[in-house]
Amino acid sequence: MKQVFEDILTRNAEPEPPAFAPLLEECAFLLDIDGTLLELAPTPSEVEVPVGLDRVLSTLHDRTDGALALVSGRSLGDIDQIFAPMRLPIVGGHGAEMRLSVDSEAVAVHAPPMDKNLKRRFAAIADLSPGILLEDKGYSLALHYRLAPTFERTIYEAVSAIRADLPEAPVDVLPGKAVCEIKHSGFTKATGVIELMKHEPFVGRRPIFIGDDVTDESVFAIMPGMQGLAFSVGRQAQGVDGHFASPREVRAWLASLARDDDDI
């Protein structure tokens, strides 16, 4: 395994999809959902789980003794709904929530909820256009504008105006793909992953993280220090060990590791 990772790491100059098969008993899979496992949809509720993906994820989960987790900005409840009836370990809400194993209860990870008044002010930005979809994720607020792309600049200007008005407010603004997300500061996908990796069955394993968006960059950055590997999707992000062209490529790779050659 060590040699395999060293081989990959020396190929940093030209990132490419992983042409290797990690030893499943030594690694942990950490997988973003939207834009990584699943194609993006016009609205977050419209994403579709391709036939066969649940079987591949279940197989890899079993063959890593449970060390496969979804790492997402979505809430745990939302993720469970998408993949029902399957349940997996999860880092949700950008690190605000966590479930260590299929059977365990969800645990909150030192994540304070957003101030209600602050939330209300950011939420009002959605009134700018019926095409702006407001999603209250509890720990964060997301303004989706895939249906109103011309409002991007207006949305960010409105967010900046609120922040300028309340410079002490402990909030982070997370720009994503046709989404502007606002959350309480102090936790990220990276802090969630660091916490997750302290627990069985993840502890001591080499993490392999795959993600596509700006919020995944915090996790890309911590992979070298964890002797892990980072892969981006749809673009070659900075500091990654390789990248996939599309979620379909990610699924095909995972399927090959699960010894399932079906293209899903």
Ligand SMILES: [Mg+2]
């Ligand atoms: Mg994503």
